[in-house]
Amino acid sequence: MSDPVIHPTAIISESAQLGSGVRIGPYSIVGPNVVLGDDVELVSHAVVEGNTVIGKGTRIFPFASVGHEPQDLKFHGEDSRLEIGERCTIRESVTINPGTQNGGMLTKIGNDCLIMANAHVAHDAILGNNVIMANYVGIAGHVHVGDNVIFGGTCVIHQFSRIGSHAFIGAQSMVDGDVIPYGMAIGNRAHLTGLNLVGLKRRGFEREAIHRLRAAYRQIFASEGTLRERVEDAAELFKNDFLVQDVVRFISEASDRPILLPRNGQVTE
Known part of the structure; x- marks a missing residue:
């Protein structure tokens, strides 16, 4: 003392x-x-x-x-x-x-x-x-921000938005919606650009878990059907995967802001 x-x-x-x-x-x-x-x-x-x-x-x-x-x-x-x-x-x-x-x-x-x-x-x-x-x-x-989130310089987050754990927000972004866990967003207005793969690897996530998360990401943000239907399908297909279920819960929870989506429906992961 x-x-x-x-x-x-x-x-x-x-x-x-x-x-x-x-x-x-x-x-x-x-x-x-x-x-x-x-x-x-x-x-x-x-x-x-x-x-x-x-x-x-x-x-x-x-x-x-x-x-x-x-x-x-x-x-x-x-x-x-x-x-x-x-x-x-x-x-x-x-x-x-x-x-x-x-x-x-x-x-x-x-x-x-x-x-x-x-x-x-x-x-x-x-x-x-x-x-x-x-x-x-x-x-x-x-605003609610999860664990292990990184914000690049001069970006701003709209009131009542949610930023999921392990997300990455690029510099000079204006985020006016919710960013999924493990997601990466950039732009004004920001859009989802994929998964924070670099962050996941640096934090020691297993390769197989990242592969499953990428597959679920492609399914959830595909162009066919509604977002709700795609989320329900991913929840069933990856029901034993913790990372995917984390994303599913995040999207399914009520929020005052919309979920950020890939620009023009383009899914790159």
């Missing part, structure tokens, strides 16, 4: 909770309802406010604004929260807002996430573990 190390220029509320080994650099501000877990570091000039909990080992870089009230005209001071997981890296000028009454009162970021400079996570967004957001990525309100 080690006492927090606080630079004399930092302003820390007396009621803030600081874990063991916390380091707070010059000109940082920590509000009264903030909880900083063990070994959290505010490098300098970082501001953490609101009902915010930050997990062990997370680092926040200069000029990040974490926990200030949402950019939502419907927000009227409700006692909403922000939770950030362990071992996250939040780079310069990132903004992250808490939840709202209309969205569950919670914004949540999982463990081991990297949020690069000038990125934004809006109110009521839920991000999984191991998410990487490159510079200037904008996650709008109520």
Whole structure:
């Protein structure tokens, strides 16, 4: 156990909770309802406010604004929260807002996430573990992001959209719908371009499992029949395959946004 190390220029509320080994650099501000877990570091000039909990080992870089009230005209001071997981890296000028009454009162970021400079996570967004957001990525309100998703630089995600686990979003994309797990999307407006095969191989998925997923992808996004019929057929044909069933469940769940499809019905996988 080690006492927090606080630079004399930092302003820390007396009621803030600081874990063991916390380091707070010059000109940082920590509000009264903030909880900083063990070994959290505010490098300098970082501001953490609101009902915010930050997990062990997370680092926040200069000029990040974490926990200030949402950019939502419907927000009227409700006692909403922000939770950030362990071992996250939040780079310069990132903004992250808490939840709202209309969205569950919670914004949540999982463990081991990297949020690069000038990125934004809006109110009521839920991000999984191991998410990487490159510079200037904008996650709008109520967006749900699965585990191991990568966002290329300067892309934006429409409110209420879902991004499935292990998906890849190309740089400068405007995503206005749901991206299936293991999918890859790019463009303005974005379309599905195939499966994130590079990511799947890097994360150690077996070759046979990837082959089955590719076969299911071709079936689900073929031109014959309706999407619902093709999904039902894939669910039956690959009923013992976890990856395919993950995609089937994702498509079958109700959503406020449409499922992104390949452009002009072209299936390349």
